[in-house]
Amino acid sequence: MPVDRRSDAAVHIALALALVAALIASACLGAFTFTPARIASYVAQSAGWIPAREADALGRSVFFQLRLPRVLLAALTGAVLGVSGTLMQGLFRNPIVEPGLAGTSAGAALGASLIFVLGGGAGALAFSAPLGAFAVPVLAFTGAFGATILVYRISSSFGKVNVFTLLLAGIAVNAVCGAGTGFLSYVARDPQARNITFWSLGTFTTADWRGVALVGVCFVVCFTIALGYAKPLNALMLGEDEAAYLGTDPRRLIARLLVVNTVMVAATTAMVGVIAFVGLVVPHVLRMMRSSSYSFLLPGSALLGATMMVVVDIVAREVIPPAELPIGIITAVIGAPVFLWILLREQRKGSPAYYG
């Protein structure tokens, strides 16, 4: 918020500290429990600061090949979904939009699962498909972009977004994409591809360094671009005409940010599946905490989204060991009540956001 930037920064610092704490907790807890001292020792051994101990080989391998990529992928996924929720709510000018509701994630999942038909199946998720390493993300992007544009076009007319049409279009697009993904995963031979839970509820069990790298690069690039649009996103709160009077080109802004948003959501969905409600809850909590100004919300939603997802991942691992809960079950338990609450509140106050 331009009026008082110092308290914005204070909230951001608090959120960053919470994220660090969550990352450390998540790195320690799980089927293998690592103490922070042991993790420090592993890091020192791998870096060559102290001689590598043979007895630690298994522990090191579990930590670096399974635990660490998983923790980082969870954090990146949360950051992407949080920022995406913030961006989409800004573009649709509505507090109930997020990638799970507007079809972005479902479209990405459908696109990614197409690889099992085009690429013949086996190992597609591990980037060994004939179309090359970028086939999955590219297909995911195509699906996500198509679905988002469809929902946006149907729900917006004359520069305003109608919530009823938005929800209905979202339901329809989600249903079609979900059915398509379900069909493809039944046709597929790859056991992992056949795992419908992966596509509909999300999981971090398949996390590896390639996934971390892909999502990480997409997030950093997209987030950096999005940060530059805080002012026009604020202006867009007044509607497209007013934003234009303030010197932005609203159509260009919406088109650019839809692409930015879709790139990072598609990459993430291709790696971890569809995880709903994070993008809804994160901006909402931040708005209640402090402000709706996007100069505050964008960094805040990256930090809070990451923290929330890392905590959810800890819960997913700890509730029914040695089995794991799908991520989407936990996010839905937290997110769905928040969603209903926002909807009821918007309805009661008859706000413009509700009636479009």
Add this chain to the structure above:
Amino acid sequence: MDELHGDELNGAELHGVELRNVSFRAGGARILDSVSARFEPGKLNVVLGPNGAGKSTLLRIATGLTRPSSGDVRYDGQSIAALAPEPLARRRAVLSQHVDLAFSLAVADVVMMGRYPHYGRVPTARDVDIVSRALALVGMEDKREQPYPTLSGGEQQKVHLARVLAQIWSDDGDAGAMSGAQRFLFLDEPTSGLDVHYQLHILNVVRALLSPSLTVVAVLHDLNMAFEYGDHFVLLERGTVAVTADDARAIPAEVLERVFRVRARRMHDSTTTSDLWRFEL
């Protein structure tokens, strides 16, 4: 009408807003048909006309939001089609009739939006200062930290007036809000839906700002209020200019009766020595 076409100048001396043969067609319908008009600085220029006459379209074209099908809009003799959105936004601001805010912001944050075309990522001390001055000018300085949605409709419109004034506020500190380079303020039915206090307040604030470097163009619905506050009148009728006048009394009753499809009677208010219109079906 003749005076409008009389200026074969090269535009250098020409301050204000000029529409040259502006036409606009949408879906086969002619919304505006070769409209020419001149809005001079230092005056409150008023566009009048019944619903559907093309006032809103005229304003959207005059502000640069919509491109005309044919014809040209010039500010100070320069065609605005050539101007990029941000430089245009630093000189031209628009107060619309009803603006919704999708999410809650503090009043000062809404007014700060007017400074967006002027600063990069972080507002300067000057931007913060202008926001305070603009809020003070509309009498809302004590509500600067209040959430915008908690304000009444009239207060919200005052906030937007402060926002659009901040947008075109003078760069030169104390020389007056609207001194210096030429600026353009458009008001699109700024008082509709407001009670009489806010209607008068908003028009008074705007009138007090008039200067040789500020051109104001307002679309107004209330004819009596328009005639009381306006200095120059353009009456639209089905997409064309029916009458242009500098003096409200020069507009014949028959024209008002025809354009607005009412019967009009001129009354004299002896206390203010001004004329009032009374309309009947």
